[in-house]
Amino acid sequence: MKNNANIKSSEALDLLRSEDHEMLKEFYVVMYPKVLDFILQNVGTACDARDVFQDSLVLFLHKIQQETFQGVDNIKWGQYFLGIVHKLWLRELKTRRKQSFVDISEMPEMLELDQLELDIALSTNEWRRELVHKALHQLPPDCRDLLMMYYIDCVDAKDIAEKMGYTESFVRLKKLRSLHKLKKLILQYSHDLLNH
Amino acid sequence: MDQNQNMSDAVDRFLHGKMSPQERVAFEQKIKEDPDLAAEVEETSILLESILYAKEKDRLLDKIRRVESELEGEGFFTNLPAATIKPKTFWQQLSTVNTMAIAAVVGLLLVALYFFRPVSGIHDVAFNSFFQPVPHELSMVLDRLDGIGFATPDKLREDALKQALLPFADGKYQAAGKALETFLVTYPNDPIAREYRAISLLAQDDAPGAVVLLKPLAEDNSFVYQESAQWYLALSYLRLEDPAHTLQACTLLKYLAGKTSGDYQQEATRLLQMLS
Incomplete structure (x- = not known):
């Protein structure tokens, strides 16, 4: 396995950007133990660590693939990635706090976060996208499929009706209802996040 | 519901670029005059962009899970040293x-x-x-x-x-x-x-x-x-x-x-x- 220094080179960044399988594997090997350590020290489990790692890596890849991405200047990749991990875990704990008495404000690891890491980690748009992703997966499969077909694949209502065995007018109605359901779920998740 | 449905269809057609030039100009004028419609267009546009991202996220997650499952097969996760808690x-x-x-x-x-x-x-x-x-x-x-x-x-x-x-x-x-x-x-x-x-x-x-x-x-x-x-x-x-x-x-x-x-x-x- 390559060493940690390799993961900081610009060549490695390019490989990650192109989602190179071996580079992703190396990224896991170098970063996952740090994430696991952090999550275990902040009332999480190994299972949580894997979930948070996956979500953070998606965000990290998405960020570095954007044309506007200017690099992280003096901040090393590791810190940048861990900044995202911290943010996501903080959000998860905030949600969990509603169901238990975990008090995130008293967690030393959280308080020791570099403010810079917090600032660079996630923008409002990214939070919103995360909420939409979560809400989409909570929708009934037929509603989700319909919205994906209609909005992503730009399939006409008439063609969707044929594929799903509905009438065209019912597809239009169902699309509207599915959108309402999605918006309701997004509002609910936003509310959960804001009320902590 | 009909009125809502028509409004929603029009917004979708506008955002998908499926309106004729004349229809588009008229719709843009309507947006300027009707703040509710403007809000609806903006909200749907944001939602569309987020749904696109959701699809991309699912694709990346699939890829990441394949890497994870390969590492799992190599015993990476089971061989990790137990984390130490430092007061x-x-x-x-x-x-x-x-x-x-x-x-x-x-x-x-x-x-x-x-x-x-x-x-x-x-x-x-x-x-x-x-x-x-x-x-x-x-x-x-x-x-x-x-x-x-x-x-x-x-x-x-x-x-x-x-x-x-x-x-x-x-x-x-x-x-x-x-x-x-x-x-x-x-x-x-x-x-x-x-x-x-x-x-x-x-x-x-x-x-x-x-x-x-x-x-x-x-x-x-x-x-x-x-x-x-x-x-x-x-x-x-x-x-x-x-x-x-x-x-x-x-x-x-x-x-x-x-x-x-x-x-x-x-x-x-x-x-x-x-x-x-």
């Missing part, structure tokens, strides 16, 4: 010289524990000899809660806390634990409730749960019963019965034993003696 605040409070001295003492203690453990279950004996679910200050806490007058803004809260703590004084730790759990739903940050909830967990042999609650309190210099939290945290660590946590217990006990006017100085000293 940084305490280490920072102690000088380097003290730290080295403690490390030496603790090293010796661990060697001693290694030899004693299989024979006598030293953790069990030590824990059972020293664990008292009623902290020194319980009567003081109850007296203080009794003395709170009606004019106090937090009267309701203090009464509720008192009711939750009373079973403790009667030795009903399980009942007290449940009452405190309920109290904490409404007042999740109350340090006293958190401490006593932790002690009730420890009384029911849930040391990991107790550690989670006690660790922040033990490190909080502003908590009036910090020493008590440190004492019970040390006992919780001891109850976990593994070398890493025993080391942490000993570090805390040494710290408490070194406090000349500390509430738990004598117990900590005696417990350290027993462990050594």
